[in-house]
Amino acid sequence: MRTEEKIRAFYGAMLAAYGPQGWWPARTPFETIVGAILTQNTNWKNVERAVANLDREGLLAPEALDAADAARLGQVIRPAGYFRVKAKRLKNFVRMLAEDFGGDLDALFALPTAALRETVLFVTGIGPETADSIVLYAAGRPVFVVDAYTARIFFRHGLIEAETTYEEIQDLAQSALAEDAKVFGEYHALLVAVGKRHCKKQAPLCEGCPLREFLEEGQPVAIG
């Protein structure tokens, strides 16, 4: 099976196994952005606590975050880990939003996709994955989000090299799939679902993995 065929086949297999994931798990686009920043290299469970704290403190709004003291904000989001760094990153985003878009998320989202991505990416603390998560899940644009699970699963199935870059993986996925935000969103969420259950860093738990049928015969599933 060719690489792009395989990427398409993965989708059906994952969907059949787990059903639609309905990502991003947030009530508003702004909460999606906050979650995207907080979940950097962090267990989602911890992010949920931090988001609940923000909500309780009335900080799930751009103006409130912009006005909040960074040290206090850090304490509120503490369960998410890297709390000092992430407090700064959240504030970096809302500062940009205030300065360049009058604090209006819809004004930011009025940008064409490429400009939107670049603008968000320019914020210190927002890298490619976080930017794409925002562009896809908060703004609803068709960009494919690549994360650690994406790279690991694709690599272990021989679809990419260990050195393949973020943009290369993204291009690969986007060329294999229809340009559809809904599909991209489900695909990424499903990869995370598979990854959490069956593709941990140490030890590929291929037993019961819905993608197991796509492994080459006798393929030794390299760790990486």
Added chain:
DNA sequence: TGCCAGGCCGGGT
């Protein structure tokens, strides 16, 4: 109990 989680930055080479 150590390893890992839905990354990214900044300084050094």
Added chain:
DNA sequence: ACCCGGCATGGC
């Protein structure tokens, strides 16, 4: 242009 240490909490 890479390479790497640092950032931090909670789950298993």
